Amino acid sequence: xxxxxxxxxxxxxxxxxxxxxxxxxxxxxxxxxxxxxxxxxxxxxxxxxxxxxxxxxxxxxxxxxxxxxxxxxxxxxxxxxxxxxxxxxxxxxxxxxxxxxxxxxxxxxxxxxxxxxxxxxxxxxxxxxxxxxxxxxxxxxxxxxxxxxxxxxxxxxxxxxxxxxxxxxxxxxxxxxxxxxxxxxxxxxxxxxxxxxxxxxxxxxxxxxxxxxxxxxxxxxxxxxxxxxxxxxxxxxxxxxxxxxx
Amino acid sequence: xxxxxxxxxxxxxxxxxxxxxxxxxxxxxxxxxxxxxxxxxxxxxxxxxxxxxxxxxxxxxxxxxxxxxxxxxxxxxxxxxxxxxxxxxxxxxxxxxxxxxxxxxxxxxxxxxxxxxxxxxxxxxxxxxxxxxxxxxxxxxxxxxxxxxxxxxxxxxxxxxxxxxxxxxxxxxxxxxxxxxxxxxxxxxxxxxxxxxxxxxxxxxxxx
Numbered sequence: 001x002x003x004x005x006x007x008x009x010x011x012x013x014x015x016x017x018x019x020x021x022x023x024x025x026x027x028x029x030x031x032x033x034x035x036x037x038x039x040x041x042x043x044x045x046x047x048x049x050x051x052x053x054x055x056x057x058x059x060x061x062x063x064x065x066x067x068x069x070x071x072x073x074x075x076x077x078x079x080x081x082x083x084x085x086x087x088x089x090x091x092x093x094x095x096x097x098x099x100x101x102x103x104x105x106x107x108x109x110x111x112x113x114x115x116x117x118x119x120x121x122x123x124x125x126x127x128x129x130x131x132x133x134x135x136x137x138x139x140x141x142x143x144x145x146x147x148x149x150x151x152x153x154x155x156x157x158x159x160x161x162x163x164x165x166x167x168x169x170x171x172x173x174x175x176x177x178x179x180x181x182x183x184x185x186x187x188x189x190x191x192x193x194x195x196x197x198x199x200x201x202x203x204x205x206x207x208x209x210x211x212x213x214x215x216x217x218x219x220x221x222x223x224x225x226x227x228x229x230x231x232x233x234x235x236x237x238x239x240x241x242x243x244x245x246x
Numbered sequence: 247x248x249x250x251x252x253x254x255x256x257x258x259x260x261x262x263x264x265x266x267x268x269x270x271x272x273x274x275x276x277x278x279x280x281x282x283x284x285x286x287x288x289x290x291x292x293x294x295x296x297x298x299x300x301x302x303x304x305x306x307x308x309x310x311x312x313x314x315x316x317x318x319x320x321x322x323x324x325x326x327x328x329x330x331x332x333x334x335x336x337x338x339x340x341x342x343x344x345x346x347x348x349x350x351x352x353x354x355x356x357x358x359x360x361x362x363x364x365x366x367x368x369x370x371x372x373x374x375x376x377x378x379x380x381x382x383x384x385x386x387x388x389x390x391x392x393x394x395x396x397x398x399x400x401x402x403x404x405x406x407x408x409x410x411x412x413x414x415x416x417x418x419x420x421x422x423x424x425x426x427x428x429x430x431x432x433x434x435x436x437x438x439x440x441x442x443x444x445x446x447x448x449x450x451x452x453x454x
Contacts, residue, residue, distance in 0.1 A: 092360035
């Protein structure tokens with residue numbers, strides 16, 4: 001589904017991603033853990049074109065999304081990106097739109113879907129994230145957890161094949177974390193390929209098919225959830241997990 | 247007293263007309279220039295910067311004299327009200343542009359990113375996501391400009407347009423009384439109050 005080869009990314013002289021290589025299968029749930037500044041979020045941002053990569057390639061279902069060796073057509077890139085979505089740490093809902101319009105307006109504006117059809121789809125998605133009663137509320141009237149659930153519904157509206165989660169619970173109060181994690185867990189049945197960056201280790205352990213441990217811009221270790229979270233898997237991972245009291 | 251008031255109020259029509267036309271044209275022009283300034287084109291940015299530098303950096307009265315008395319020298323003769331409207335639109339669009347540019351630059355980067363990953367193009371992002379928010383955050387500053395515009399309309403009396411101040415001054419000169427000036431002030435205060443109330447209402451309605 002997703003293939004990353006020899007990906008490098010720097011900000012000025014600071015190399016934040018170094019020789020990143022991995023594959024993700026269709027429907028697989030892959031998580032990235034590691035200390036802050038290890039490049040996890042930058043990696044997700046590179047995958048969805050929010051950061052430009054320096055070199056390497058990203059392939060989605062065999063098609064080039066980025067390739068430093070050859071030029072990728074704008075149309076091809078746009079088409080591949082339309083199959084991907086991201087849920088941000090800070091929600092990034094549109095504050096001047098109601099919850100319903102946050103989902104409907106992109107569908108009507110970008111995908112040219114008839115408003116009534118888009119509203120029906122949005123209502124179904126809000127039901128899925130248990131926020132039907134908030135359809136006409138504005139983001140300022142919602143709790144952090146509710147905002148993130150709307151953001152998830154908005155991402156799902158595009159019917160993505162690949163969904164990225166960039167620390168979806170980091171900006172939330174502890175009591176709201178669970179409601180968001182429950183929603184993400186419920187997406188497992190949708191057969192969406194998910195790439196998750198999070199510090200919620202219990203959640204990562206439970207939901208992930210594979211876990212990558214990143215440090216200093218590199219993938220230091222990868223493996224099944226059970227293997228990575230084993231006490232003797234890797235000294236550096238054990239230190240990191242100990243710091244999190246996990 | 248009643249006759250005085252009627253004569254002064256006759257000037258309100260001119261003031262309101264000048265005000266409405268200025269607001270009607272200077273806001274969209276300001277929006278497009280603000281979008282131009284926020285775009286990637288350095289030529290466009292420099293052109294707009296020069297424009298706002300000239301119109302914000304020189305007196306409105308001088309600009310009015312230039313358009314009304316100066317342009318005829320170059321063969322372009324405009325009627326007093328047309329010259330006044332043109333000057334006000336050019337001047338106020340420069341201020342509106344700067345206000346809205348500030349509003350646009352204050353929008354969180356995450357809004358652009360959300361729009362991008364949802365597939366919005368540049369203009370869709372600006373018109374559906376960024377401008378509606380920056381218009382809201384710019385409302386208090388736009389309100390100040392709207393009030394300043396009410397008062398600035400008095401400047402057109404110097405090119406012979408019979409607006410509120412000119413009509414008041416005529417009565418003062420004719421009848422040796424300052425009552426028309428007091429009535430004139432009351433009319434300006436009433437107009438300003440309408441603007442203030444309208445903007446406060448809008449600010450409440452569209453608060454983010």
